[in-house]
Amino acid sequence: MTVREGVDRVVDRVGALFKSKEELDLTSGPIAKPLLYLSFPIVVTNLLQVAYNLADTFWLGQYSTTALAAISFAFPMIFLLISLGMGLSVAGSVLVAQHTGAEEPEKAEYAASQTLTFAVGASLVLGAVGFFFVEEFLRLLGASQQVLPGATGYLQVVSLGLSTMFGFFVFISLMRGAGDTVTPMLVMFGTVVVNILLDPFLIFGWGPFPELGVVGAAVATIFSRGLAFAVGVAIMLRGDRGIQVNPRDMVPDLSYFRKLLRLGVPASLEGTGRALSVNAMLFIVGGFSVTVVAAFGVGIRIFSLVFMPAIAMDRGVETMTGQNLGAGRPDRAATANHFAARFSFVVLTVLGAITIFAAPSVVSVFSDDPAVVEMGAEFLQWVAPTFGFIGIVRSYSGGFRGSGKTMTAAALAVTMLGVIRLPVAWVASRPVDVPAWFGPTLVDLFAQSLAEQGIWLGFAVSNVLAAGIAAAWFLRGTWRGADPTDDAATAVADD
Template sequence: MGLRERVDALFKGPEEFDLTDGSIGKPLFFLSMPIVVTNLFQTAYNLADTFWLGQYSTDALAAISFAFPMVFLLISLGMGISVAGSVLVAQYTGASEAREAEYAASQTITFALIASVVLGGVGYLLVEEFLALMGASEAVLPMATSYMEVISLGLMFMFGFFVFVALMRGYGDTITPMLVMFGSVVLNIVLDPFVIFGWGPFPELGIEGAALATVFSRGLALAVGLAIMFRGTRGVQIHLRDMAPDLTYLRRLVRIGIPASIEGTGRALSMNLLLFIVAMFPDPVVAAYGIGTRVFSVVFLPAIAVARGVETMTGQNIGADEPERAAAAAGLAAKVLFGVLSVAGVVVFLFPEPIVSVFVGAGEPDAERVIEVGTQFLRIVALSFGFIGVMRAYTGSFRGAGKTLTAAAISVLMLGVIRFPIAWFAASEIGETGIWLSFAVSNVLGAAIAYAWYQRGTWREGDLTESKVDVDDVSLEAGTTDD
């Protein structure tokens, strides 16, 4: 039995369950589990960089703490295209309209690559000014700048792979992206120490080496992903004949995608604004903040994965005119995630110091201070983890239904209206502890807002079924001939 067969037997592919009929829990589980693993691999990129750069120097660790929010911002500005593509593919797949799904996927790839080139160019030109504005110290700024210049030039490879994952997920295939991500992560982890420390024939490139390893491994993953979609043997297929830019279709992608970009950009801006506050404190606090946010990225993997699963289930059930199944999936996901993440939060609350210590070099002069601050950060936020799961489940359902503006509004309320103001005022009164408290408070209130908004039932009055994105008026004139 080959690797693919073994993985299919373990996770089950989309051909073995129907998202629009039968039980809800089983297909949601098998849809979400590979996403959990894929996101774990995704996080491994950041964790590998954090681990090796933590051994390299405290300044390098602080530098990547500044760089990561900017990476997130650049990707978030373009993420609406991938969300729109995923929603369209899911809804057309649920409606059994394969040709429209293929056209949607092909157009999404085209405009995603164009957007990533533009955003990468802008990021490259403005990176140093942006990081300086965020408060990077003189010791940290050159390293953070060199890292982001490489990432900006390679943004097409990073963002292109995210789009591949989103389109395959919309179709219901979450196993193939997981396997491609696995190979890419292994390559990145192997390359990191060689190019950071200059092992073997490689020069010592420090933080710039970590960026080069990430871009190279992502580029290879994108090439594999495109080959899979062009072949069409797994997931949704794309065609060269459908990839000529269609401005009519671009308007459809923009209509769905702009609110999703606003949501993602709001999250990214929140991270950067918080970093602006964090930068008022010494570098050990900045390093602890970077460690804490990366730990959260691991802990929240189930929430992100299940939310993506709910997004796909909602999209396909809207396409199949089954909105009640969409609602049931969101409710089940919210309950399960609250329980799972609450347990994880208790574990982190009880054992924060060993977790933080993993990412700090023992010989660094500020190691004890970084561990102390990072421990406090994790302990304050840990018991609010379950509420993140609730919010993610409901916003995932809104996105899958095409209600991306609603998901964006909830995100902006949580991050811009609640988290940032609390952090700003509390930090001036009680120091960095105020920043950590802003995370806990906003997590709880964000869940309450999402739950209350969903329970209003406005989607039951027609919003979900009307968000099928005009399946019947898709312009397919450019793609009606056979390959």
């Protein structure tokens, strides 16, 4: 085989991943095949996205335990900054999906163009605010003097480059709304490779590079995501994949911005609620040793990897719900949601069973500190039996968002994380002051708190209860009342 023949074969195989609108019709025919086709590239894209963080976690774990603890504080803050502005990208994705389902391509392109403009603008503002206030925020969370310098340096670099990170997430959302999840996956792959290659050079100071430690990991990430954003914008301007953005439609339209906010603000509240809960959990975790903080950071990173199938189903069903409501097919949208919930429950339950047995080996990949490995494995083993319930929560959340009920999805997230998880973790991880008249047996029982195990318990309890709430809420059917042509629910262009 010649080199030219080999290249042609690779191109043909990659091209086979793409489906035309007729081949990937989300509004008619079977449910499982198009939903899985839509969702599988999202799994790969999210795995690659997590690879940014995992690469940082791996290399910094080899650098020092203090560096690992520093990014344990830094990652939730990044999540918060992105979540504050991500509502606009969710709004854009939903609108593109609904207009695509209703066969209104010009309105879909206008929605995409306006979303890109305002989302990047919002990220510039958030990045500027984050740069100046990250240190104070980290102190508020309880970061120790040992951890604070590294976490602050990492977050300040990320804040300066937040628009590049955020811009690529917008690209992914808009392409997904149009039904193209393969293109973002391919772009992400290339930039992850760049990040993984850069990390050790900038962290350890290999070759001509200075030793930057924690800050080096941030520089590598921002550089790589900047490349991804540039490629994504070029693809959308060209318009031969997924959705197209037009420079003439990118002139800021404040009236349209208000319409975007109707969907975007609740979606931001959902993401922000998740981010704040992780940061608030750090406030609880920060009261324990550096070992517990590092173990918590590794555990959260592994969770983000294991939950990829559920998040992919969440995003896939969001698009299917939006397109089917746009096409006037709510019953098909409901069927897609129920299938996604069942499928995600089974897949994550299997992954949970594997995690229980593999936990020590998995954690040891990210840290060679025996105490961190033991603590991190314990965290995973407490939560793993409830992984399947996360699949149910995320599937129905995607359905709410796709129907335009972004406030419902936000309320569900806040209930799960703020109303259930945090109080349970707080109470269970601290001794309870029980009056002596309860008797010595009860006093001894409650005075001996679960310590860090109480935090792990909070995760498990909230996963199970939230799944029941999500299913009951969806079965009420109130999401069916969303009218994709109603300006109160969607930001339809007034052109």
